[in-house]
Amino acid sequence: MKKGVLLVISGPSGAGKGTICKALLKKRNDLHISVSATTRSPRAGEIDGVNYHFLTKETFEEKIKNNEFLEYAEVYGNYYGTPKTDVQKLLNNGKNVILEIDIQGALKVKENCEDGIFIFILPPSMEELKQRIINRGSETPESLMTRFKSAYKEINYISKYNYAVVNDEVDLAVEKIEAIITTEKCRVDRIKDKILDSKEGFIHEQLYD
Amino acid sequence: MKKGVLLVISGPSGAGKGTICKALLKKRNDLHISVSATTRSPRAGEIDGVNYHFLTKETFEEKIKNNEFLEYAEVYGNYYGTPKTDVQKLLNNGKNVILEIDIQGALKVKENCEDGIFIFILPPSMEELKQRIINRGSETPESLMTRFKSAYKEINYISKYNYAVVNDEVDLAVEKIEAIITTEKCRVDRIKDKILDSKEGFIHEQLYD
Numbered sequence: 001m002k003k004g005v006l007l008v009i010s011g012p013s014g015a016g017k018g019t020i021c022k023a024l025l026k027k028r029n030d031l032h033i034s035v036s037a038t039t040r041s042p043r044a045g046e047i048d049g050v051n052y053h054f055l056t057k058e059t060f061e062e063k064i065k066n067n068e069f070l071e072y073a074e075v076y077g078n079y080y081g082t083p084k085t086d087v088q089k090l091l092n093n094g095k096n097v098i099l100e101i102d103i104q105g106a107l108k109v110k111e112n113c114e115d116g117i118f119i120f121i122l123p124p125s126m127e128e129l130k131q132r133i134i135n136r137g138s139e140t141p142e143s144l145m146t147r148f149k150s151a152y153k154e155i156n157y158i159s160k161y162n163y164a165v166v167n168d169e170v171d172l173a174v175e176k177i178e179a180i181i182t183t184e185k186c187r188v189d190r191i192k193d194k195i196l197d198s199k200e201g202f203i204h205e206q207l208y209d
Numbered sequence: 210m211k212k213g214v215l216l217v218i219s220g221p222s223g224a225g226k227g228t229i230c231k232a233l234l235k236k237r238n239d240l241h242i243s244v245s246a247t248t249r250s251p252r253a254g255e256i257d258g259v260n261y262h263f264l265t266k267e268t269f270e271e272k273i274k275n276n277e278f279l280e281y282a283e284v285y286g287n288y289y290g291t292p293k294t295d296v297q298k299l300l301n302n303g304k305n306v307i308l309e310i311d312i313q314g315a316l317k318v319k320e321n322c323e324d325g326i327f328i329f330i331l332p333p334s335m336e337e338l339k340q341r342i343i344n345r346g347s348e349t350p351e352s353l354m355t356r357f358k359s360a361y362k363e364i365n366y367i368s369k370y371n372y373a374v375v376n377d378e379v380d381l382a383v384e385k386i387e388a389i390i391t392t393e394k395c396r397v398d399r400i401k402d403k404i405l406d407s408k409e410g411f412i413h414e415q416l417y418d
Contacts, residue, residue: 119395120397122404155404155405156405158397158401158404158405159397159401161397162396162397163392163395163396163397164395164397164400164401164404165395175391176391176392176395178388179387179388179389179391179392179395180388180391180392180395182384182385182388182389182392183372183385183388183389183391183392183393184392186328186372186373186374186385186388186389187371187372188329188367188368188370188371188372188373191373192367192368192373195331195364195367195373196364196365196367
């Protein structure tokens with residue numbers, strides 16, 4: 001069974017990684033997201049195992065201790081994390097998995113998944129990034145500046161990633177990520193053993209029989 | 210000026226690299242081939258500087274001595290080679306350059322061009338490769354077996370390449386190579402400096418002004 005690839009879509013807030021992931025999932029049915037775990041309470045309509053795995057704080061911390069998360073973080077007193085087994089099950093079944101994740105999370109995933117594909121989504125410019133954060137409307141001038149400065153700093157982490165995709169137009173960014181998936185499946189590092197194995201098959205069946 | 214990428218399309222004879230390169234050049238006008246040099250005589254209709262740079266043996270050997278070829282080989286008493294300056298001029302002008310080349314040649318190019326993209330064209334199967342060599346019709350049974358065994362051995366060199374593309378259908382193989390070009394232009398290794406430089410521009414213009 002061919003193993004799937006893990007696609008980590010990451011970048012500063014305002015770069016548009018959420019929009020890109022939604023568009024990718026809509027366009028391709030070979031892509032899957034893994035369900036995150038959280039200790040926050042379900043909101044109206046949210047289903048356990050679909051929107052999130054809703055866990056108690058105790059269970060979550062137990063899983064942290066057992067190293068069961070690819071990455072996790074505490075946000076405003078609640079834990080959020082990506083369960084390792086879920087992702088691995090999907091990959092082993094040949095599914096390609098998308099993780100949409102902030103930069104700190106992506107760096108943690110990288111420690112556990114060396115052969116993941118790490119894609120950094122960039123805004124077309126820092127000015128455009130500022131505009132996008134402003135347009136969300138939910139920011140005070142102070143928090144806007146904090147977010148913007150943090151986004152600015154975060155761009156330095158790009159060197160930890162494999163690919164950078166500028167999100168000037170969502171469709172174009174999605175096409176680039178699709179090209180990256182196609183390309184990664186052609187990477188000799190990933191498929192060398194399979195090719196040389198099947199060649200071994202050929203020589204016996206076809207050359208010397 | 211953005212530098213072009215060097216695309217080395219290679220593989221055993223019968224894999225179909227020639228057909229793929231022709232289709233690529235026809236489809237995309239951002240791709241260019243560099244004109245090879247040779248010491249063989251021009252055939253009817255061949256134009257110096259277009260089909261080949263036609264050189265005397267003395268000139269060619271002088272250029273070998275001066276390390277002016279990315280790679281060269283002697284075939285049936287004639288030299289064939291890829292002039293370094295031609296390729297570099299195209300790349301520096303932002304053109305993407307294709308080299309269609311056998312495996313020995315590709316390995317030599319790799320010594321000179323670390324950041325080239327090395328693509329190995331594979332036949333769908335060794336059986337299909339044999340059929341293609343047979344269908345050329347120009348082979349005696351002995352030379353057929355020699356060519357086939359040599360193709361079989363050459364596949365081991367795949368580990369020196371970046372990508373493997375199976376040529377089952379030319380259109381699909383061409384699409385994969387196009388995806389590789391798109392992807393390589395997103396590779397952080399290639400564009401990191403440019404991104405971090407332009408970010409530096411942004412911080413002065415937009416954040417602190």
